[in-house]
Ligand SMILES: CC(C)[C@H](C(=O)O)[C@@H](O)C(=O)O
């Protein structure tokens with residue numbers, strides 16, 4: 001079986017962190033006999049600059065064919081005033097939607113060597129390892145009607161939250177499956193006290209649980225309380241499953257808690273393709289960080305760990321993924337630090353490429 | 363001018379924390395000649411038990427007439443399986459909507475005596491004093507269509523986010539006015555990169571600023587990044603203005619950060635009435651805490667500080683409000699602690715009523 005990869009570096013620091021991933025991909029080919037057939041293309045502002053759209057149709061078609069898409073980051077101030085329909089983000093959202101990547105896996109993990117870097121107290125975050133499963137193809141991100149309309153002599157901005165039973169069902173299953181391989185606990189978050197879509201969400205998650213995953217411990221929490229509890233004592237959670245918009249906020253909060261924002265990967269998975277592999281896109285949780293782009297300051301670890309997730313979830317190479325993750329941990333334990341990470345006695349400042357070097361060496 | 367108050371203790375710990383507020387109200391009448399004409403009624407589950415609805419029409423009518431409503435808390439497991447339309451929360455939401463309380467002021471303040479109690483590091487939160495202005499009468503909480511419908515053989519849960527220009531305009535003005543009395547800085551949060559309602563939000567806030575508040579420093583942030591920044595370095599903010607749903611989440615996160623959840627009040631303000639006072643409802647940020655209800659363990663401070671906000675915003679008694687707030691600070695500095703607060707050497711455990719005693723004495 002060939003292993004096909006589409007690399008979309010995107011904007012801002014995307015290209016420079018992705019360059020380090022490319023070196024790692026080559027290393028696996030050279031040293032581990034794990035060959036990838038890699039193509040590269042544009043997304044976001046970079047695509048807009050060339051094609052006038054944030055994702056060309058040919059790129060979209062290619063993304064549908066490959067085993068995995070690796071994406072860097074999209075967006076930047078240069079594109080802030082573009083029309084909504086061609087903003088860099090639309091390229092990413094189109095990929096998610098048309099590939100039907102409904103399950104967004106966002107691990108929030110606190111790297112031991114970085115626990116003191118969090119704004120939270122060490123004992124609150126040290127050893128933290130939770131997984132947020134965010135629904136990624138529906139909800140208020142995609143619901144119709146949407147837009148800005150004229151009504152009674154003024155404009156009104158409208159977006160629609162919509163969830164069907166089957167959309168909730170499938171992402172709940174992803175969460176329960178994952179939980180079984182981890183702490184066997186799922187907490188589902190919505191606002192069922194205020195939103196009917198939350199009522200349906202809660203009901204379907206409970207039904208999927210009772211029918212097929214009674215062995216997994218399930219709890220429900222209102223999303224506002226969930227945000228609070230993430231800040232108070234995040235270790236109470238194992239897997240959190242939530243909708244697209246709550247997942248956007250809560251996963252960012254969780255990521256920040258760990259103090260490891262530049263370190264966190266994500267996987268967005270869809271249904272299995274003909275070859276049995278799921279449709280998949282991997283991207284760091286961090287954004288395009290235009291303020292430091294092009295200066296060799298960016299931390300490539302989140303993007304590298306996203307490739308590790310690709311090894312695990314797309315290519316069934318769990319052991320190689322662990323190998324890569326361990327190399328990252330070793331480098332951190334050795335004190336190698338890009339500019340976003342805390343320097344202290346005994347640590348060594350590193351550029352983006354030097355971090356790549358260190359991980360390759362490890 | 364008479365000062366009229368409607369007290370709605372509600373459910374769970376609501377009645378016991380409100381009992382302490384009643385003593386404080388009496389104290390202001392006796393010692394400061396500040397008399398209040400107080401009536402009391404039911405809301406939430408307590409109203410449902412008697413009337414079969416979480417807010418009786420007569421109570422609603424009374425709330426429209428008084429200068430200020432003080433509310434304890436609503437909800438509890440006993441009511442979890444009620445139909446959506448009669449859930450305890452609907453009583454609160456009806457008050458907010460029919461009184462048109464569009465500006466929800468949620469101070470997130472870290473009390474110095476409690477700074478070590480936060481899950482965040484002391485230097486991140488000590489001295490923190492931000493104000494979240496949450497739009498409270500529109501957005502996805504109230505937009506139509508909403509409900510659970512049958513479509514293509516399955517159910518779909520729908521809610522609608524809707525914001526008109528005038529709804530955004532008025533809450534933006536509240537935020538800018540408040541900022542002028544504080545740090546003169548407003549950060550507006552939405553998801554304009556994903557939601558058209560967020561685009562309109564950003565545009566209107568900017569327009570109100572440019573036209574009438576150019577002296578106030580204004581910035582915009584995506585709500586997910588806002589959640590992150592609240593966790594990373596909350597002191598960068600002064601006033602945050604955001605919509606109903608983002609405000610729900612972000613204010614809870616902010617409240618938790620301070621380590622002072624049982625301490626935080628809120629004010630919900632509407633348009634001026636005939637007597638010049640705004641329609642107003644005051645309530646603690648914490649919930650009904652059914653697990654500790656009726657045990658004398660609850661912290662009455664959030665509810666007492668909500669009354670201080672009433673003194674300030676409804677009765678133009680800013681000095682008396684400060685007097686009350688200073689009494690609370692003194693009691694905390696003296697080490698009086700309800701069960702929710704951290705005990706340490708030199709602190710004195712206190713019941714709900716003992717905390718009330720101490721504040722009255724101070
Ligand atoms: C860039 C943006 C469209 C995106 C989102 O809102 O989903 C980002 O915040 C994320 O979380 O992946």
Ligand SMILES: CC(C)[C@H](C(=O)O)[C@@H](O)C(=O)O
Nearest residue numbers: 193194224437451454455610
């Ligand atoms: C009780 C509930 C309806 C309410 C809300 O969602 O607004 C609460 O969470 C709040 O923040 O006041």
